[in-house]
Amino acid sequence: MSGIRSVARGIGSYLPERVVTNAELSQRIDTTDEWIVQRTGIRQRHVAAEGELTSHLALVAARRALTDAGFAPGDIDLIVLATATPDQTFPATAVTVQAELGITRGAAFDVQAVCSGFVFALATADALLKSGAFERALVIGAETFSRILDWEDRGTCVLFGDGAGAMVLEAVQQDDARGAGLLTTHLRSDGRHRNKLYVDGGPSSTGTVGHLRMEGREVFKHAVGMITDVITDAFAATGESADSIDWFVPHQANRRIIDASAQKLGIAPEKVVTTVDLHGNTSAASIPLALDVAWRDGRVQRGQLVLLEAMGGGFTWASALLRW
Template sequence: MNQRIYSRIIGTGGYLPEKVVTNFDLEKIVETSDAWIRERTGIEERRIAADDQTTCDLAEKASIEALKMAAINSQELDLIIVATTTPDKTFPSTACLLQTRLGNRCAPAFDIQAVCTGFVYALSVADQFIQTGMAKKVLVVGAETLSRITNWEDRNTCVLFGDGAGAVILEASTKPGILSTHIHADGQYEELLHVPSGVSKRPLTDDIAERTMSMKGNEVFKVAVNTLSSIASETLEANGMVKEDLDWLVPHQANMRIIMATAKKLKLRDDQTVITVNKHANTSSASVPMALNEAIRDGRIQRGQTLLLEAFGGGFTWGSALIKY
């Protein structure tokens, strides 16, 4: 019988832009308050990319960190996947731009767009490549400059988002790694969280609302809590595990209330949940890999522990990954 091949994490990296925007800074430009934002979201501050920084710039810095931890050369990568909803260009893909920056040539490189679930989608695709033997070392990145599609006059959305990038290096291994991934989508919820225009659907007016994020927060919250609870159960059942088998929850960092509601349903303690939303805000596809990187680098997550990664985003899309780190 052939031995199972796993996708094992051998390196992680993260990058946050230097500019910090606090809730108090936002009080000066929209009708809001630090207390209101903290109470409803748990967010205290967010990072914003400099005017001359692009998504690829952020992705590059996170990727270099991951390569250093993995102790491999970029030429060893045989697949590069970037999850982003804010690419540098319509084409070529941000992954191709990143490939050139890293000095890799010939490895396939492409982007995935699943908004906040993008990294989990990308991780799932990378895992299939490794399991089928089509790749042995894969760079998976989640990177965003959401500030570029944020309406800074809309107090309902501008308080929520930030910029950043996270990366992981996966390697084919006979040691346990990614145990399973689960990804889903339901496009009927399109207008609850979206940007109204795009490349083929031009803005109807010069109104900034046509070109920036629009969200119906209460509706998104309700669906997100139920969906994340459901996919956690789906993931555990698929692996013959129970809630008590989990060591860590590494969730998408959208809202503290959503995170804690999910952790409570999984019967996890607060100190078993990786939380970065207070300092990072919602960085879409970058949030899960940045949280993972932080908890690995500060020593909280240890080899041999079982991690549940999960995310929920516009589309709606949602997904999970169960990992033996």
């Protein structure tokens, strides 16, 4: 099928310098390394330094993605930044990144779908590129979840970390059905579940930032089914399957959810990219972080099929299939 496709030209990521291990957390709250690893697969997480903002993390990841793509900032005319932890209520964190990169044309804005944010941003950028309104986009997922955690709540504070990842997309006329580019995206939400994973504050409700709250068992109960739902849709839309994809890069939330989803879908374990042990759940940043690791260590190669998925607060859930 010929037409314009959004082709991934480069990717980059960034994790703050400070590492908080499970052992360090066990000195602050009633938990152990064994308890955390057994239930989540997480061994450590990165925490932004004082004064280090979401935009700072996003900017480093964006510059690394541009370098990987071989583009200058001036080549970009669209920035879509996914975050649930913006620098400010407004303006959008994306415009701060735009300004710091020296970009003065096009558009920059944020999207908010929590952990599904990067795939929602990818789909948004893809639609705008295909419309012909823009030529090249920076799609960024960046979070400083450490700022909204209750560090006394062992059910949540052990799970999350800070980080950022970015991808450069370019609109390309693609006449080869097996050519590179984003093949399909599938986005879902169901607000009936909003109180199962939420932040108990906000400008309109409490006038405060608030803290993350989660019903862990409920999230786990819904996660695998929702994830497989949008992946099945991606396979149906493209004619691909668990056998034909080369890599599965899921949202890095919990090792048990990742393993259970892959097993239910029939995706071989050796195709699954897992980095959750290194940085915990970085929400909208986790997919590009994991993909960047697999690209740089040589696992992901040009021409391969890469499947992305995520589920987050709302609930939101989404999938994307692209030929790298």
